Amino acid sequence: MPATEEKPEILQLGPYPPWDEEPLNQAFKMHRYFEAEDKTALLQSVGAHIRAIATRGELGANSALIDACPNLEIISVYGVGYDAVDLNTCRERGIRVTNTPDVLTKDVADLGVAMMLCQSRGMIGAETWVKDGSWAQKGLYPLKRQVWGKRAGILGLGRIGFEVAKRLKGFDMQLSYSDTSAKPYAEGMTYIADPVELARTSDFLFVTLAASIETRHIVGREVIDALGAKGMLINISRASNIDEDALLDALEAGRLGSAALDVFEGEPNLNPRFLDLPNVLLQPHHASGTVETRQAMGKLLRNNLTAHFAGADLLTPVL
Incomplete structure (x- = not known):
């Protein structure tokens, strides 16, 4: 993106490994929802600026969270499962959804x-x-x-x-x-x-x-x-x-x-x-828990976000 263009603001619902956190922070303005003591206050403060949600399969994104982000364009899921994302709300609002299949x-x-x-x-x-x-x-x-x-x-x-x-x-x-x-x-x-x-x-x-x-x-x-x-x-x-x-x-x-x-x-x-x-x-929900696979999942999540904001085709669209 041009140097003068502001970075897209993204709501991050859960932590990722450092090799994902660093490039995400470089490319986007990340708001770490999971670290906020007052999550309601955070949404009231930044919700209108959020254009994307970066989440994990088990965390998803419910309708209340989606509604708190009126300018939301895309939800990128780190994981193959997206059942915790309110797809009906996403369809109604035209919000894109991606996941990370195949690599895991x-x-x-x-x-x-x-x-x-x-x-x-x-x-x-x-x-x-x-x-x-x-x-x-x-x-x-x-x-x-x-x-x-x-x-x-x-x-x-x-x-x-x-x-x-x-x-x-x-x-x-x-x-x-x-x-x-x-x-x-x-x-x-x-x-x-x-x-x-x-x-x-x-x-x-x-x-x-x-x-x-x-x-x-x-x-x-x-x-x-x-x-x-x-x-x-x-x-x-x-x-x-x-x-x-x-x-x-x-x-x-x-x-x-x-x-x-x-x-x-x-x-x-x-x-x-x-x-x-x-x-x-x-077992602690770690079937995809290898270094190699988690690196590939993080890269695919980021690539979907990058493609969306560049106006390119999404790599692994759900919606």
Whole structure:
């Protein structure tokens, strides 16, 4: 932009790594909403000047925040999920929305498979067994469950689900999936339209579908009970896709064998019932948490903002 042109003002809803903060501060006038003690006062002061919101997938941007920025032009999401952004309000006002797909797909798939292995083989407990002296004092660690050759179901065969499937093929697993329709790229996989039936025919059920109003609690009691007392649920999508109360009830009662979860309602303040369960693996929403992927996500977020203010086509538009 010309030297005399003022930098676009952006409302930043959450922190980013230093390698993203520095170029953002150089290119734009950033207002750090998450650091403001009085957020209402901040919006009253700068809201009319805000042309963009830089957010994260789990933070989104609700209608009240959007309404406080009457000249808002674009919301750029750091993450693939945008269900926390009020898209209806954005459509009504003609506000553009972008996210950062593809660059995090393989890392998310990696963590999903790693969680399956870790939980199935009891690796967290096994390390404790060594460190607390139980191996020397009590002998061999209790036997766990094998992974190879088992049945895996993938609920949502989009980018991430497909990458999970590619990895699971290396374990000689029988693969099935559920989606809105059969996918031509799902070679060697069985299409099962009904999520309940998918769960019934799975030992491991991966939840990898995008979150929406339609998918909210798609994994409820019926799906969970169909997965059963020997089944494992792995969620690397969004928390809203699972009925957490139904999940907790099933884990506590033993109707579901185990779960491996990277996302939670109200995170990081998750339901304390999770903390007392021996049959759940808990991760801090870090499926995309590698240096390489986070750098690529930050670059894509910035490039979308730069493209917008330059009048160029957005790289990864949602709206």
